[in-house]
Amino acid sequence: MxxxxxxxxxxxxxxxxxxxxxxxxxxxxxxxxxxxxxxxxxxxxxxxxxxxxxxxxxxxxxxxxxxxxxxxxxxxxxxxxxxxxxxxxxxxxxxxxxxxxxxxxxxxxxxxxxxxxxxxxxxxxxxxxxxxxxxxxxxxxxxxxxxxxxxxxxxxxxxxxxxxxxxxxxxxxxxxxxxxxxxxxxxxxxxxxxxxxxxxIVKVIERHIEQSKIDIKNSPVVVSGGFGVGSAANFKLLFNLAALLGGEVGASRAAVDAGYVEHERQIGQTGVTVRPKLYIACGISGQIQHLAGMLESSIIISINSDPNAPINKIANYVIVGKVENVIPKMIRYYKENTK
Amino acid sequence: MKSFRIVVLAKQVPDTRNVGKDAMKADGTVNRAILPAIFNPEDLHALEQALCIKDRFPDSTITLLTMGPVRAAEILREGFYRGADDGILLTDRAFAGSDTLATSYALSCAIRKIKNFDIIVCGRQAIDGDTAQVGPQVAEKLGIPQITYAEEIVSLTENKIQIKRRLERGVEIVESSFPVLITVNNSAPHCRPRNAKRLMKYKHASTLSKRQESEEDYLSTGNHAHLNIKEWGVVDIECDHAQLGLGGSPTKVKKVDNIVFQSKESRRLDDFDDDINVLMKELITSHIIG
Incomplete structure (x- = not known):
């Protein structure tokens, strides 16, 4: 009792x-x-x-x-x-x-x-x-x-x-x-x-369950995009960087609602909570619900054209600039300087 | 031909989806006044499912039910433009401060008054709370089955409905008899747009309170009964007052904190090649990547 x-x-x-x-x-x-x-x-x-x-x-x-x-x-x-x-x-x-x-x-x-x-x-x-x-x-x-x-x-x-x-x-x-x-x-x-x-009274007629292909929760690196990424096409850059770094792509709710990526990638209070070694937030302003899902990341990089985006306060590194300019530069340096 | 009596539950919510910086006051709280009040998006998805049922069984009727302040009648009018037949605004000071349980109790009492309903449809959750509780709580109070996370009506006959529902990693098709309550997921189709003829017909629809406020000839809507949006208060529904509003809400807000994050000492970089190269080098040498 x-x-x-x-x-x-x-x-x-x-x-x-x-x-x-x-x-x-x-x-x-x-x-x-x-x-x-x-x-x-x-x-x-x-x-x-x-x-x-x-x-x-x-x-x-x-x-x-x-x-x-x-x-x-x-x-x-x-x-x-x-x-x-x-x-x-x-x-x-x-x-x-x-x-x-x-x-x-x-x-x-x-x-x-x-x-x-x-x-x-x-x-x-x-x-x-x-x-x-x-x-x-x-x-x-x-x-x-x-x-x-x-x-x-x-x-x-x-x-x-x-x-x-x-x-x-x-x-x-x-x-x-x-x-x-x-x-x-x-x-x-x-x-x-x-x-x-x-x-x-309610009967289950059919069920189709797929094995989840996305495992953001256990990924050491998460490259995450927000509404500021601008389009599903721009998200490809994030996928390229994530693949290169052996990570996964996450997203804020605004990006999911805008249809840029699937719901399974949503990070935050109503999505997945992650604690990666490295979290790269691209064009994410940083509402509390989102921060709740990634606050315990070891290193946080924020790439945002707005120098005053709230997420910048909790970031270790803030890169002020456009996502589509910054990510290709990161990719290029990484490719040239690792095996 | 069978006709269904459908009740759509809807909520007027502040648009929290794109809260800009100007929506925040200096003290870190939200300036609700400047956020536009909208038809909760998933409730519009729910209205669409109701309209789909009406497409197949044209004699069906759709009653839109909302609880909120007088202003919430706006979403009923919006529902009329898109095809709802009837609208009820449940409004009373006694409902103020309701948590999800007290809200679902009031709604269930109003639905009992509507009577003979076959299908209740609502959005999975509202964007200002995201709790997804009111739908199932209403179903329990009415003692009827529920189908949550609905995406599509797979089949509909006079006495059975089959629904495809979205699970975390897949879908499920379930079958129920009537009455049933269905909560509609955000992956369901968007609501059809306003119909121009209906817009003309209903644009002056209002509640009695609203007409009183504007000091029009409020007692009569002339020959235009359809322009009167029904307004129900506590006296219009049969209910136990102890279960309403703040007093009827088991959950209490103990405190609310504004969020102050310990600012880290962040390094500011520009998007020049050199800055990014230095950053990447640091990450690689410290084995964070690579």
């Missing part, structure tokens, strides 16, 4: 990275709150996954093993979660801000009349004093996220409703096992008690 619970997501038969990242965060929150860490896994043929989950310091793993729970479908997963939460009354529930988490989270919050904060970039424990009510709330979950055009950072709390729910994007939190030999217990849920037959 009153524990921290993480919804573990299956991505084509594997536990999603974001779930491990949330378990890592969940463990540290549970330590601060002096409570247990629990995990919930729904799907088909779940035997064996406990070996991957327990090392993150999970005390209880709830398994809902039923072939009707795979692939993911909104209503049955909602139903298991809502009914389990009614019994176990977790104080905090975390899930990935993925297609699944963003489909499921609001549904569960609506059923439980509980608050949900999307796309958090930090989670902390802290107190809150309501001066009007003259009441002090101890050990709430601070759900921290950029808001309103990314120009402010808001700290959101749910003083009265439980669970305090939050979604977090993949890559935002670090993934770290607690103890390879950590022992928790498994609780097998009787799915028929948690899900009504009527929940299977």
């Amino acid at each position: 009153n524990n921290v619970i993480v919804y573990c997501e299956l991505d084509e038969g594997k536990i999603a990275d974001v779930s491990f990242e949330l378990l890592t965060k969940g463990r540290s929150l549970a330590n601060q709150l002096n409570c247990q860490l629990e995990a919930l896994l729904l799907g088909n043929n779940l035997k064996g996954f406990e070996k991957e989950i327990f090392p993150y310091g999970v005390d209880t793993l709830y398994l809902a093993d039923d072939n009707r729970l795979s692939p993911y479908s909104t209503l049955p997963h909602t139903s298991v979660m809502v009914n389990l939460f009614k019994e176990e009354k977790p104080q905090i529930a975390l899930m990935g801000a993925t297609t699944i988490g963003r489909d499921l989270g609001p549904r569960v919050s609506s059923a439980l009349k509980s608050g949900l904060t999307a796309d958090c970039t930090e989670l902390e424990i802290g107190d809150h004093e309501d001066k009007k009510l003259n009441k002090v709330y101890k050990s709430l979950l601070y759900q921290i996220r950029p808001a309103f055009g990314g120009n402010i950072i808001a700290t959101i709390i749910n003083p009265d409703c439980r669970p305090q729910m939050a979604t977090v994007r993949e890559g935002v939190m670090k993934k770290e096992i607690t103890d390879a030999n950590y022992k928790g217990k498994i609780v097998n849920l009787d799915v028929s008690k948690y899900v009504d037959e009527t929940a299977f």
Whole structure:
């Protein structure tokens, strides 16, 4: 009761990275709150996954093993979660801000009349004093996220409703096992008690899943373009430089919205979070949502014709100039001076 | 022939997509007043899907529902220009300060009043919050299934709809009966443009509050009932007041910080060959690249 619970997501038969990242965060929150860490896994043929989950310091793993729970479908997963939460009354529930988490989270919050904060970039424990009510709330979950055009950072709390729910994007939190030999217990849920037959009304007819070809998250060099790159054709320069340096191409939201590159390349609060050795920002002005996704890069180079672009403040090197002039020069020097 | 009763949920939002420098005040906060208020882009995608259904089943009706200040009626008019049949503005001080849950509660009460709906369509998320929560929360409150991230209606019959939805790395086709709530992804087709005839017909459509404000002969729209945009307040919908507005919102904003980044000591370079050569040399010798 009153524990921290993480919804573990299956991505084509594997536990999603974001779930491990949330378990890592969940463990540290549970330590601060002096409570247990629990995990919930729904799907088909779940035997064996406990070996991957327990090392993150999970005390209880709830398994809902039923072939009707795979692939993911909104209503049955909602139903298991809502009914389990009614019994176990977790104080905090975390899930990935993925297609699944963003489909499921609001549904569960609506059923439980509980608050949900999307796309958090930090989670902390802290107190809150309501001066009007003259009441002090101890050990709430601070759900921290950029808001309103990314120009402010808001700290959101749910003083009265439980669970305090939050979604977090993949890559935002670090993934770290607690103890390879950590022992928790498994609780097998009787799915028929948690899900009504009527929940299977929506049917998955077809699925086509491709292996992701783009791996920005683990790339040592990211060459990233913004609206200032100007066109999809100009992005070719970025691809050339990235290929030469053994890196990947990223983009700001403005560049993705303008259709210059595919959505998978979006870096920032609502995209991927990266921590490369080198981040080259080309024609990116630097809204907070974007910075949230690349701030921890070791070296940041900003190429921008605007000497006062906000991103320049956090850059190690600022090149004032046009992207289409600067990149060819970088390419040329690199080709001439490396093998 | 079957006719569908479609409700499109839409939101008027500040255009946060291209926030220029002039939109920032000296203290680092956003000057909302100068940002244009627009029809949330994905809600327009949703309207297009509703219009596609109406193309196939012409007797269908499209009701546009929005919650917001009186000014939000602007997007209803925009919806009329593009083909919506009816518009409702849900507006009341009691709704102020709503988080996503309180918003979805108010919307679901309004939808209950509309009754006999078959399909509810809305954008996946609004650009001023990006939460993607209101759609699923409304579906849960109404106790109906949801299909999120919709990109295309694959097939539509009298009692079933098949939708292609966009996943992280692929697509999925799902089938549902009615009623159902669909949230439309930004990868779905853009909305058709305004229709010139409809523009002429509806350009003077307004809400009662708006007409009162301008001190026109506000009690009557003459023989032009279509020019009256319906305006509903708390008294018009059946609801539990405790679940509305700030009081009905479980999430509270504890604090808001302006962002101040520790400026790094950045080296300023020009785009001359020499500057770039020096930079590249440094990166190579320090093994950051190469």
